[in-house]
Amino acid sequence: MKKSTPDEIRERFDKDVDRFSNLETGQKATIDATLQMDLVTSSAYYVNKNAKKILDIGCGAGNYTVKLLQKISTLDCTLLDLSLPMLKQAEKRVKELTSGQVRTIQGDIREIDVGQEKYDIVISAAVLHHLREPTEWKSVFEKIYDSLVPGGSFWVFDLVSQEDDQIQKMNMDRYGNYLTSEGGKSYKDHVFDYIEKEDTPRSITFQLELMKDVGFRKIDILHKNSVFGSFGAIK
Ligand SMILES: C[S@@+](CC[C@H](N)C(=O)[O-])C[C@H]1O[C@@H](n2cnc3c(N)ncnc32)[C@H](O)[C@@H]1O
Incomplete structure (x- = not known):
């Protein structure tokens, strides 16, 4: 199947701001949404307690930055997203x-210059699964590494895949059961249809290896349940 273009992805998210504006639930279509949000933002806080600047890539309506600001309320925040309605709500x-x-930046992380050694923390939640070819993943991870100060950290929450096809199938079955219990079969089919059309997730192992490859000093896993995981790296 031909996957969605960045314009198609932007158009879908333009219409979906409210779904991404709830701090109490996080993204309901994901598993352990609030736990993952808490672990990502707490890890950023524990590693970079004196952080001054954060970059939130694919910030959506700003949930992750909002959550981090509950821990450090003085941050300079750079919010980057394809979707203008999302950015306005986040801002x-x-x-x-x-x-x-x-500061807000509307654009595609593949194309935007985010600078050199500017940020103490970079967060990207439920975004990177839109990257396609391995070369794109590599250039985005290099860009993120370059944008961090030494000692800065990069944290990801995302839809992830498995290296092994059978384990992938098991986890998709588990996720399907979860969605069905939340909203019935039609809800599960709806979510699975847009994953098929829009998403190209990669495994946590692929991403951790890439983090090491581009130069990160330490990599770490925070949480993994079914097809969702949180992990990160320190420069
Ligand atoms: C699933 S939402 C997650 C929003 C937010 N991070 C959260 O967890 O609540 C994904 C967001 O990433 C943005 N996005 C998708 N691909 C992107 C890209 N290549 N560059 C920048 N933003 C992107 C979308 O517009 C959307 O707002």
Whole structure:
């Protein structure tokens, strides 16, 4: 199947701001959404307690930055997303919580120059599974590594795949059962259809190896349940 283009992905998210604006539930179509949000933002906080600048890639309506600001309320926040309605909502929510500067960038992480040694923390939640070829993954991970100060950290929550096809099938079956219990078969079919059309997830092992390859000093796993995981790396 031909996968969605960045424009098609942007158009879908333009219409979906409310679904990504709830801190109490996080993204309901994912597993352990609030736990993953807590682990990612707590890890960023524990590793970079004196952080001054954060970059949130594919910030959506800003949930992850909002959650991190509950721990460090002085951050300069750079919010990057394909979707303008998402960015506007994120900007509004984040401005209410930080005493630092808030900057928004509309664009595709594959194309945007995010600078060199600027950020203490980079977060990317439920975004990287839109990357396609291994070369794209590599250039985005290099870009993120370059954008961090030494000692800075990069944290990911995402839909992930498995190296082995049978384990992949087991985890998709488990995820299907979860979605069915949440919203019935039609909800499960709806979510599986857009994953098929839109997403190209890679395994945690692939991403951790890539983090090492591009230069990160330490890699770590925070959580994994079915097809969702949280992990990160320190420069
Ligand atoms: C599933 S939402 C997650 C939003 C937010 N990170 C959260 O966890 O609540 C994915 C977001 O990533 C954005 N996005 C997808 N591909 C992107 C890309 N290549 N560059 C920048 N943003 C992207 C979408 O517009 C959307 O707002």
